[in-house]
Amino acid sequence: LSKREKEKIHSAAKILATAPIHIDDTPNISIAELRSKARRLKSREPNLSLLVVDYLQLMHSGGRIENRQQEVAEITRSLKALARELDLPIIALSQLSRQIEQRRGKKQARPMLSDLRESGAIEQDADIVMFIHREMGKTEREEEDGAENMGQEATLIIGKHRNGPTGDIRLVFFKDIATFQSLSRDLPPDDVGY
Template sequence: MASTRGRINDAPLYIDDSPNMTLVEIRAKCRRLKQREGLKLVVIDYLQLLTSGKRVESRQQEVSEFSRALKLMAKELQVPVITLSQLNRGAEQRADKEPALSDLRESGSIEQGADMMVLLREPRTKKTASVRVRRT
């Protein structure tokens, strides 16, 4: 356990869980990490927790702008950006309970900017799991 903890502590992993970070702040931090540390991957947990810090017409529009800006950041920094997103309760209303792209919360445009979508769902039993990969 101690050796595993040591490897994790020595790993080039940077976690920033500052509350209420704006996308401008995230992009600036990622640029610095790319320049200083050779940033290789960005994970955003989760998209709907981001804030623009300004008044917007609608939350859906704001989330769409985040999605688009993260795509541009990925291209600029030449690193993959994995963005977690919450689903609405739409799947619970369906008989098969399978999540669909239309279940993405607060935006119909998240999938438009994504290269790939992976939908996870709770297993029906503890022995099975379900993952759906959707190319966009």
């Protein structure tokens, strides 16, 4: 790393050290446990403005439910209710089903709402569903050509938006710094995120 890069890292570390970010990595957490922890955090931190669940399929309902689809439906309904109760957005990451692999070759198998894993309730309960899509194969070619420093094209697919438009947003992905950037902004990778 150059001296400038080290200074940027040091500066970013200082900012992150004081950021009001709370991470709870409780394994196999139930929705009831998450709700309880979120309520406590909100009472301690009234300005709490976002809750992120990484990822939905690692949670369980805590009750006896017949099948996984019903359990995921219970979790998504509970997350939606919690978002309303705490008056904050909840971003819930989700895995995709393997159906997408069966469509390979058809437009590089762009993800669709029906690809959300384990429940149609994810699609029903979510206000917004977005997918990040990068074409397979193209990435490998770009890496061989040394183009990873230039960034790789990606697409942010807005598959559902309850109160707004759906569509695609063209992005560029800078693998070396794990950053996505809108193609409408022409900033070089050196000026991204620092």
